[in-house]
Amino acid sequence: MTALRPVPGEVRVPRTRPAGELIPPDAAPLERWPSLGWATAGRRASFALAAAVPLAFLGLFFVWPVVAMLVRGLTDAAGALDLAGVADVLAKPRTWRVVTTTVVQALAGTAVAVVLGVPGAYVLYRRRFPGRTLVRGLVTVPFVLPSVVVGVAFRALLGPGGPLGGLGLDGTFAAIVCALVFFNYAVVVRTVGGFWSRLDPRAEEAARALGASPARVLRTVTLPALVPAIASAAALVFLFCTTAFGVVMVLGSREHATIETEIYTRTTQLLDLRTAAVLSVLQMLVVAAALLVSARARTARERALALHAEPRGERPLTWRSRTDVLATTVTGLVVVGLLAWPMATLVARSFRTTDGTWTLDAYRRLAEAGPGTGLTVTVWQATLTSLTTAAVAATIAVVVGGLVSFVVSRRPRSRAGRRSLAVLDAVVMLPLGVSAVIVGFGLLVTMTRPVLGVDLRTTGWLLPVAQALVAVPVVVRLLLPVLRAVDPRQHEAAATLGAPPGRVVRTVDLPLVTRPLGLAIGFAFAASLGEFGATSFLARPDAPTLPVVIVRLLGRPGTENLGTAMAAATVLALVTAAVMLLAERLRGDTAGEL
Amino acid sequence: MTTDHPTETTMTTPAPGGLAVRDLVVTYAPDARGAAPVRAVDRVSLDVARGEILALLGPSGCGKSSLLRAVAGLEPLADGSVTWDGTDLARTPVHERGFGLMFQDGQLFAHRDVAGNVAYGLEGRTTVDGRRAPRRTRTETTARVDELLDVVGLTGYGRRAVATLSGGERQRVALARSLAPRPRLLLLDEPLSALDRELRERLAVDLRAALLTTGTTAVFVTHDQDEAFTVADRVAVMRAGRFAQVGTPAQLWAEPATWEVASFLGYEARLDVDGSALALAPGALRVVGAGSAPGAGPQFRGTVRAVHVRRGVAEATVDVVSVGRVTVVVGPPALAPVPGSELDLRLDLGRTAPLPA
Numbered sequence: 001m002t003a004l005r006p007v008p009g010e011v012r013v014p015r016t017r018p019a020g021e022l023i024p025p026d027a028a029p030l031e032r033w034p035s036l037g038w039a040t041a042g043r044r045a046s047f048a049l050a051a052a053v054p055l056a057f058l059g060l061f062f063v064w065p066v067v068a069m070l071v072r073g074l075t076d077a078a079g080a081l082d083l084a085g086v087a088d089v090l091a092k093p094r095t096w097r098v099v100t101t102t103v104v105q106a107l108a109g110t111a112v113a114v115v116l117g118v119p120g121a122y123v124l125y126r127r128r129f130p131g132r133t134l135v136r137g138l139v140t141v142p143f144v145l146p147s148v149v150v151g152v153a154f155r156a157l158l159g160p161g162g163p164l165g166g167l168g169l170d171g172t173f174a175a176i177v178c179a180l181v182f183f184n185y186a187v188v189v190r191t192v193g194g195f196w197s198r199l200d201p202r203a204e205e206a207a208r209a210l211g212a213s214p215a216r217v218l219r220t221v222t223l224p225a226l227v228p229a230i231a232s233a234a235a236l237v238f239l240f241c242t243t244a245f246g247v248v249m250v251l252g253s254r255e256h257a258t259i260e261t262e263i264y265t266r267t268t269q270l271l272d273l274r275t276a277a278v279l280s281v282l283q284m285l286v287v288a289a290a291l292l293v294s295a296r297a298r299t300a301r302e303r304a305l306a307l308h309a310e311p312r313g314e315r316p317l318t319w320r321s322r323t324d325v326l327a328t329t330v331t332g333l334v335v336v337g338l339l340a341w342p343m344a345t346l347v348a349r350s351f352r353t354t355d356g357t358w359t360l361d362a363y364r365r366l367a368e369a370g371p372g373t374g375l376t377v378t379v380w381q382a383t384l385t386s387l388t389t390a391a392v393a394a395t396i397a398v399v400v401g402g403l404v405s406f407v408v409s410r411r412p413r414s415r416a417g418r419r420s421l422a423v424l425d426a427v428v429m430l431p432l433g434v435s436a437v438i439v440g441f442g443l444l445v446t447m448t449r450p451v452l453g454v455d456l457r458t459t460g461w462l463l464p465v466a467q468a469l470v471a472v473p474v475v476v477r478l479l480l481p482v483l484r485a486v487d488p489r490q491h492e493a494a495a496t497l498g499a500p501p502g503r504v505v506r507t508v509d510l511p512l513v514t515r516p517l518g519l520a521i522g523f524a525f526a527a528s529l530g531e532f533g534a535t536s537f538l539a540r541p542d543a544p545t546l547p548v549v550i551v552r553l554l555g556r557p558g559t560e561n562l563g564t565a566m567a568a569a570t571v572l573a574l575v576t577a578a579v580m581l582l583a584e585r586l587r588g589d590t591a592g593e594l
Numbered sequence: 595m596t597t598d599h600p601t602e603t604t605m606t607t608p609a610p611g612g613l614a615v616r617d618l619v620v621t622y623a624p625d626a627r628g629a630a631p632v633r634a635v636d637r638v639s640l641d642v643a644r645g646e647i648l649a650l651l652g653p654s655g656c657g658k659s660s661l662l663r664a665v666a667g668l669e670p671l672a673d674g675s676v677t678w679d680g681t682d683l684a685r686t687p688v689h690e691r692g693f694g695l696m697f698q699d700g701q702l703f704a705h706r707d708v709a710g711n712v713a714y715g716l717e718g719r720t721t722v723d724g725r726r727a728p729r730r731t732r733t734e735t736t737a738r739v740d741e742l743l744d745v746v747g748l749t750g751y752g753r754r755a756v757a758t759l760s761g762g763e764r765q766r767v768a769l770a771r772s773l774a775p776r777p778r779l780l781l782l783d784e785p786l787s788a789l790d791r792e793l794r795e796r797l798a799v800d801l802r803a804a805l806l807t808t809g810t811t812a813v814f815v816t817h818d819q820d821e822a823f824t825v826a827d828r829v830a831v832m833r834a835g836r837f838a839q840v841g842t843p844a845q846l847w848a849e850p851a852t853w854e855v856a857s858f859l860g861y862e863a864r865l866d867v868d869g870s871a872l873a874l875a876p877g878a879l880r881v882v883g884a885g886s887a888p889g890a891g892p893q894f895r896g897t898v899r900a901v902h903v904r905r906g907v908a909e910a911t912v913d914v915v916s917v918g919r920v921t922v923v924v925g926p927p928a929l930a931p932v933p934g935s936e937l938d939l940r941l942d943l944g945r946t947a948p949l950p951a
Contacts, residue, residue: 487701496694498775501689511703511705
């Protein structure tokens with residue numbers, strides 16, 4: 001889905017077995033527990049409830065709407081599967097052009113992000129230098145920025161009147177790829193970097209001692225060890241590129257239509273649900289392929305044994321090493337040229353008119369609504385709507401995502417139990433791979449009846465619910481690794497000290513989760529704030545969110561509206577940055593990797 | 595292995611109080627599909643009287659930890675029962691058993707300081723065996739924490755962060771934490787194995803002292819016979835999921851039930867004489883000559899294979915015909931024989947134990 005930002009940096013350290021015993025601690029005893037006392041029964045009931053809430057949420061607000069949309073698009077009037085219609089869509093050259101554009105764009109974005117990101121991971125996670133924390137933070141900013149803001153920033157840079165306006169890159173394939181890399185650079189840097197920093201340096205030292213040159217060590221020892229992490233990051237980047245919506249909407253013209261934007265055009269402008277449904281299925285297939293690769297890489301990654309829980313082998317950056325100089329140059333160019341420049345241009349242009357005079361006019365217009373702007377509300381009102389909606393959405397996402405993480409992190413003894421947890425884990429990730437536009441439109445057509453006595457459409461609950469769907473996978477990816485990393489013997493130690501199950505969760509798991517929980521709230525808030533795909537359908541015309549207003553302004557003629565859009569995008573970027581900053585604070589003083 | 599000595603595989607005397615384990619079985623699902631399930635603990639019975647310290651001694655993978663975890667309620671029983679004072683604990687969840695468990699690596703809570711860790715079992719309402727314990731006041735908790743830190747020799751460490759402690763200090767904190775709620779039974783899972791030798795030997799003595807001071811009934815798992823003999827009143831030697839022999843350290847050392855037990859306890863060679871067998875401890879064969887009384891005991895001739903100095907005393911590894919490879923204490927390093935030379939040896943019966951035929 002569109003506004004979802006990747007959550008990189010998750011590195012699973014293989015669980016160690018307690019020494020001295022042949023039998024692995026997670027081997028499941030065959031027999032059932034001999035008895036089912038009341039305490040156990042109560043525990044099972046609360047466990048089932050914890051699993052049921054997220055499942056019901058996803059079933060009602062995600063699976064049902066998506067299935068309803070697909071059924072509408074793929075069946076004829078009689079309700080039978082309309083294979084002829086499907087074949088019809090598949091026979092259209094435009095369908096395949098759109099699919100090809102999507103895949104090529106995503107592949108290009110992924111390749112560039114990896115090529116630039118690996119040196120970045122080296123400099124930021126394997127070398128020490130003053131200000132490294134700051135640069136790490138700077139690199140992270142892009143992936144929490146709303147896609148619409150990024151689109152506007154790149155237009156500010158590449159469009160007419162921009163510093164690079166003369167290159168004629170505006171609206172080209174290259175511009176879109178640049179923007180995709182801008183978003184996903186941090187995914188590669190943090191995923192690969194987190195893994196790299198935990199890689200045992202002694203294998204490299206052994207190779208050096210055997211007479212290998214630094215280049216040969218890199219080629220024969222380090223890169224092969226990193227392959228799983230790189231593959232995993234690449235699959236994630238590919239996934240995000242495939243489903244990118246806001247960026248492509250803002251930057252791309254019709255010739256660069258991707259599956260996601262084409263679904264949007266088909267549903268909203270042409271009411272061609274059949275094509276939309278077919279495209280949606282094609283998109284799911286592409287995403288499924290990417291996830292499959294990702295899962296494989298992940299398994300391989302967990303097999304990689306030479307990992308340490310603590311970062312090791314960090315050295316100060318030195319100008320004597322050719323590798324260091326090269327990697328630092330590349331990273332510096334990326335950080336300044338690709339990450340900082342578009343954002344700086346956006347901010348600068350929001351303060352200037354086309355003839356170059358500095359002015360606050362654009363910001364004054366943020367308080368204006370009217371026929372000239374095509375807006376029914378002021379930008380400030382939209383900001384308020386965005387904030388309140390995102391707050392509700394983040395709350396829902398943290399509750400649902402927290403429950404999912406808790407349930408999935410348990411280690412049931414039965415094979416069936418473990419398998420159902422794996423399924424739940426996968427289901428929660430589904431919103432990543434399904435068109436946000438389909439979800440938004442699906443919610444609109446299915447939520448026609450009140451849920452639990454509340455009419456979600458008229459009361460405005462539908463929008464935060466849809467945004468929460470996007471944020472749940474983020475929350476789960478942040479909380480789950482932490483909960484999974486808790487040694488089960490910590491729970492056992494607490495239990496043998498007399499702590500009932502509830503107290504074990506409260507005193508063992510919760511204190512460890514508070515740190516990522518703050519971050520998860522921030523990410524969920526940022527993801528909701530920037531969500532555009534589903535929001536474009538569900539925001540009520542009288543209460544649009546900030547991204548919707550920005551896109552509306554961009555669609556209006558006139559340089560004044562463009563300036564206002566840039567000012568509004570700056571505001572959105574600042575609000576997002578403020579939220580993330582606050583979340584970093586919530587994280588407490590014991591800073592971790594993410 | 596154990597079938598020859600059925601009387602020693604189980605301890606069937608009914609205990610007046612304390613822990614009683616009967617015919618306990620713990621199984622694990624096999625790693626591969628279709629493989630036979632693994633029986634980690636195979637029909638073991640065991641009694642531990644109140645105030646007694648029992649060691650479960652055995653090599654890695656013999657099932658001793660599984661047995662301990664089953665008693666704690668952390669592993670489901672495939673068969674058999676665990677009772678305390680005659681009450682079956684099958685329906686009692688882990689946190690209501692009143693059994694403490696100390697792990698090999700301590701498993702301290704990193705987000706709590708030393709005092710916070712020790713106080714963990716004192717906070718909140720604890721239920722033992724269906725009876726709810728009254729909530730402790732803050733003063734009571736603090737006093738108990740200080741008392742326990744005294745017992746383990748860490749007076750004044752309360753505010754220290756767990757991460758700043760050494761390995762030995764961590765295990766002391768873990769011990770204090772386990773003892774604080776006054777468990778009716780303390781289970782210790784290789785509590786000293788992660789430490790280096792010198793520290794381990796010192797802590798073993800401290801551990802026994804702490805258990806005696808607090809009057810704690812304990813079951814102690816270890817693979818180190820010296821540790822078991824130092825800490826425990828009684829030792830159960832475990833092999834392949836069963837008890838090979840149970841007895842006091844002196845009994846085990848004097849009368850090992852089988853050659854296997856003897857070799858696990860540290861006997862290094864077996865000598866068959868006139869239909870009976872002897873287990874030879876290191877040093878059971880002595881060099882004939884300087885400083886040894888002549889006469890008594892059979893004599894042997896052996897070839898020196900290697901010589902090494904341990905704590906200032908030379909020891910020779912000697913191959914003796916019909917006995918095998920043994921360690922012979924030679925004396926000052928200056929007197930050490932050359933490898934390849936031959937030694938006349940005499941048996942010191944005080945360093946041997948009879949083996950059942």
